[in-house]
Amino acid sequence: MDKPAAPATADGWEPKIVAFFCNWCTYLAADLAGTSRMKYAPNTRVIRVMCSGRVDPQFVLEALAHGADGVLIGGCHPGDCHYQSGNYKALRRFRLLKRMLLAFGIEDERVRLEWISAAEADKLRDVVNEMVAQVKALGPARLGTPPEDWAVGLEEEADEEVEGVTV
Amino acid sequence: MPDKPKVAFYWCASCGGCEEAVVDLAEKILDVVAAVDIVFWPVALDFKKSDVEAMEDGSILASFVNGAIRTTEQEEMALLLRRKSKVLVAFGSCAHLGGIPALANLWDREAIFDTAYRTTASTVNPEGTLPQVSLAHNGDRVHLPGFYNTVRALDQVTEVDYYIPGCAPTPNIIAGAVETLLGGDLPPAGTVLTPDIALCEDCPRLDTKPQELTIERFRRPHEVIADEGTCLLAQGLLCMGPATRSGCGHLCINGNMPCTGCFGPTSKVRDQGAKYLSAIASMLGFEDEAAIDRALDGIPDPVGTFYRYGLAGSLLRRRKMTPVDA
Numbered sequence: 001m002d003k004p005a006a007p008a009t010a011d012g013w014e015p016k017i018v019a020f021f022c023n024w025c026t027y028l029a030a031d032l033a034g035t036s037r038m039k040y041a042p043n044t045r046v047i048r049v050m051c052s053g054r055v056d057p058q059f060v061l062e063a064l065a066h067g068a069d070g071v072l073i074g075g076c077h078p079g080d081c082h083y084q085s086g087n088y089k090a091l092r093r094f095r096l097l098k099r100m101l102l103a104f105g106i107e108d109e110r111v112r113l114e115w116i117s118a119a120e121a122d123k124l125r126d127v128v129n130e131m132v133a134q135v136k137a138l139g140p141a142r143l144g145t146p147p148e149d150w151a152v153g154l155e156e157e158a159d160e161e162v163e164g165v166t167v
Numbered sequence: 168m169p170d171k172p173k174v175a176f177y178w179c180a181s182c183g184g185c186e187e188a189v190v191d192l193a194e195k196i197l198d199v200v201a202a203v204d205i206v207f208w209p210v211a212l213d214f215k216k217s218d219v220e221a222m223e224d225g226s227i228l229a230s231f232v233n234g235a236i237r238t239t240e241q242e243e244m245a246l247l248l249r250r251k252s253k254v255l256v257a258f259g260s261c262a263h264l265g266g267i268p269a270l271a272n273l274w275d276r277e278a279i280f281d282t283a284y285r286t287t288a289s290t291v292n293p294e295g296t297l298p299q300v301s302l303a304h305n306g307d308r309v310h311l312p313g314f315y316n317t318v319r320a321l322d323q324v325t326e327v328d329y330y331i332p333g334c335a336p337t338p339n340i341i342a343g344a345v346e347t348l349l350g351g352d353l354p355p356a357g358t359v360l361t362p363d364i365a366l367c368e369d370c371p372r373l374d375t376k377p378q379e380l381t382i383e384r385f386r387r388p389h390e391v392i393a394d395e396g397t398c399l400l401a402q403g404l405l406c407m408g409p410a411t412r413s414g415c416g417h418l419c420i421n422g423n424m425p426c427t428g429c430f431g432p433t434s435k436v437r438d439q440g441a442k443y444l445s446a447i448a449s450m451l452g453f454e455d456e457a458a459i460d461r462a463l464d465g466i467p468d469p470v471g472t473f474y475r476y477g478l479a480g481s482l483l484r485r486r487k488m489t490p491v492d493a
């Protein structure tokens with residue numbers, strides 16, 4: 001019945017996905033998936049927000065900068081927002097954020113927006129499983145520049161002294 | 168005059184505009200010179216690094232360091248001045264948040280060297296020589312600064328006490344900051360020495376900013392003759408006012424140009440670019456994806472626009488060098 005979650009990579013690394021789910025639709029879908037005893041990849045850390053329109057792009061960057069390998073935003077289908085238009089606001093921000101993240105070298109699959117209603121537990125399961133598999137295939141995100149990356153290239157340079165170059 | 172407090176100025180990866188800004192104090196600089204001893208200012212005075220090294224630790228009241236940190240030499244000087252100074256001030260956008268030089272964080276060291284020393288049409292370098300930190304020359308060994316992969320803001324290298332933002336800081340901001348520092352009643356460490364409100368809040372065009380601002384098309388400054396009295400955002404121009412700290416005196420707005428964000432964010436904002444992205448995307452007047460995307464085509468360079476002065480100090484700090492289709 002349930003598709004198995006993607007297998008762990010050889011070194012045991014598992015992606016961390018931060019998931020922002022809206023209180024009225026996607027969070028209830030996750031709830032339904034739980035009470036229906038559906039099995040899906042355990043890699044998401046769910047944060048409940050009142051509306052997908054509450055997801056400030058800063059939240060997404062903060063998650064990525066602090067070690068998340070992917071971010072999933074779940075909201076109500078267009079036309080179904082509890083607050084009329086919060087999901088449209090989320091969509092507009094998401095479309096622009098995606099453009100910016102590509103320019104930051106962040107792969108398309110790492111940040112995703114999905115409309116999942118309270119009844120769509122199966123969609124939630126499939127989206128999470130698919131996203132975990134995709135992010136697993138990409139490997140760790142390693143964003144936010146760990147300090148050791150600041151000096152890349154300098155150490156080797158210091159070792160290799162060039163002889164006889166005329167200035 | 169042994170009792171006058173000592174101050175130092177230094178520049179790292181910067182254009183020289185911040186030094187110019189100090190000179191732009193005009194006659195006010197005489198008040199500064201009367202109140203302090205300038206013990207180090209390579210662009211204007213002939214003191215050497217060894218003079219600074221000879222000083223006692225903490226003997227300089229305040230060092231004003233402008234420019235981002237790109238090389239090992241800049242890092243070394245920043246650490247030296249930190250050690251010798253009671254107060255270290257990040258002066259200008261580059262020291263504050265990385266500034267224009269930090270836009271190079273969209274590339275890495277290898278890509279920058281490749282462009283600068285190999286592939287540009289004006290480069291003649293048949294042996295493909297790249298900058299080295301050490302080389303033999305006529306029997307001597309020459310040492311040059313190393314070039315880091317990533318540009319950093321000053322506070323990513325050492326502890327910074329205060330920030331004077333701006334590209335370049337305006338004379339009133341500098342004079343105010345110097346007065347604060349000399350006054351002795353010091354604000355908490357980490358303070359940005361300007362008002363902590365968004366530029367929009369005291370913008371002379373605030374009254375013309377609609378309550379529900381809706382943008383249908385983004386325009387770049389060369390595509391429109393902007394009305395001189397109306398909110399620039401309302402005219403579709405990407406004005407960074409909503410996410411940028413005030414205090415500059417609205418120089419760009421008064422010149423009928425949109426704010427580009429050089430004062431950085433207010434203390435309530437964690438990431439200037441993301442906050443601005445959030446603000447303008449919300450203003451977009453469309454609900455279907457195709458129309459949204461068409462409108463967003465009017466922002467050809469989101470990182471360069473949203474992080475023009477703040478990439479190093481942003482949450483992501485630099486581009487990850489993965490090949491993706493942007």
